[in-house]
Amino acid sequence: MTTTQETAAPTDEAGSVTDLGAVRAPRRPALSPSRAGDFMQCPLLFRYRVVDRLPEPPSSAAARGTLVHSVLERLYDAPLGQRTREAALALLPGEWDRLLEAEPRYGELFAPGGDAAGSTPEGWLDGAGRLLGTYFTLEDPNRLEPEARELRVEHQLADGGPLLRGIVDRLDVAPDGALRVVDYKTGKSPRPGFESSALFQMRFYGLVLWRERGVLPKMLQLVYLGDGQVLRAEPHERELEVTEQKVRSVWQAVERAARTGEFTPRRSRLCGWCAHQAVCPEFGGTPPALDPALVAERLGVDVGTSPAGREPARPLLPVAGASSEPDA
Structure with missing residues (x-):
């Protein structure tokens, strides 16, 4: 998704580039439902995904979800009367190839230790095909013309x-x-x-x-x-x-965490699906050092550069509406 972001580095009065290493100008503060959900689930997870951008192993569920979404999007390119289950299944191999080209790491799913280890690509695609078959029991795409x-x-x-x-x-x-x-x-x-x-x-x-x-x-x-x-x-x-009030509350909590540097972990049953247990205090791990300049760049929040310039820490309370089950 697109967002407005300055790409030029800051300059001093003489016009030379200010030495901030690889840090870019702050982005426009923005929030998506997925990232809001991450913060409500666990502020530390939000930090790892948005600020640190720690890598996560490819997920079979995420790959299948992306693939099925792509097929359903393409299905509506067909004229009315031709949006059939067979047509959807015929799109699967090509959309899978496109997904692998865009995200080569999904090819690791079937390797030993991968999220779909023990499955074959063909069998895995059959599973996606069954999901598409279910779609046709719920809606008739030949009676719909989406805007x-x-x-x-x-x-x-x-x-x-x-x-x-x-x-x-x-x-x-x-x-x-x-x-x-x-x-x-x-x-x-x-x-x-x-x-x-x-x-x-x-x-x-x-x-x-x-x-x-x-x-x-x-x-x-x-x-x-x-x-x-x-x-x-x-x-x-x-x-x-x-x-809207809830979203504003979430964003205020994000700003507070950014300014205090305290993205507090919140333990729940969802921790079992988290890829970052090794760096989570709830599991005996130690988070990497937090770079305030990186926080400012990726969240668009003015955090200051020294502890003396930051807000005092305040406890982060759970925000109503956080999901307690993984979203596929």
Whole structure:
């Protein structure tokens, strides 16, 4: 997703480049639903993904999700009447090749120790094909004509808030102008009691579209291909206003963590899926040193350069809406 970012290094009054090593000018403060979810789950995970950008081993679930999304996006290029299960399955090999070209590390999935070790590429693709087959039991793409697929959306929050941004899998617009926001999930639907957390991403998108278009989305729809369930919600204005308040609260907590340097780990059942246990204090690890200049560059937060110039530490409280199950 695109964001406005200065690429030139800062200069002094004489016009020479200021010596800040490899640090670039701060980016525009921005937040996506995925990164907001990371922070709500565990501030240290957010730091490792956004600031340190520590590598993570390729995930079979992530690769399958990306592949299935690509096929469903391409499927709607076909004319009405030709968007069949067979057509979707025929797209799989080519889309997999494109994915491997863009992300060669996914080829490591089937190597010893890989996330899909013991599987063959053919068998793994068959699993993706079954997910696509489930899609056709839930929707008839020949009766749909989306306004957009993989739609990049952005909205700048006022009063010092961040830029909200995301990618909507599919946006349907009815003849009367009603909006339906659709997201595909290759995992299973949430257990009872976790629906609200699952819908945070959709309310985030609904908020951005509402603010940008001036139209309140009629329907938010999550399509779960892992178990053939569809989760729907009709948002109302107050609900999306609460979502905006939650996002602002998350961003304020991000700014506070950036200025204090305290991205506190939060232990949960999701730790079992985390790739960073070796550098997590909850598991006896030690986080790498935090570079304030890198924090400023990648978060767009003015953090100062010395401990004396930073805010005093404040405890980070859990933010309502954090998911307690992995998102596929």
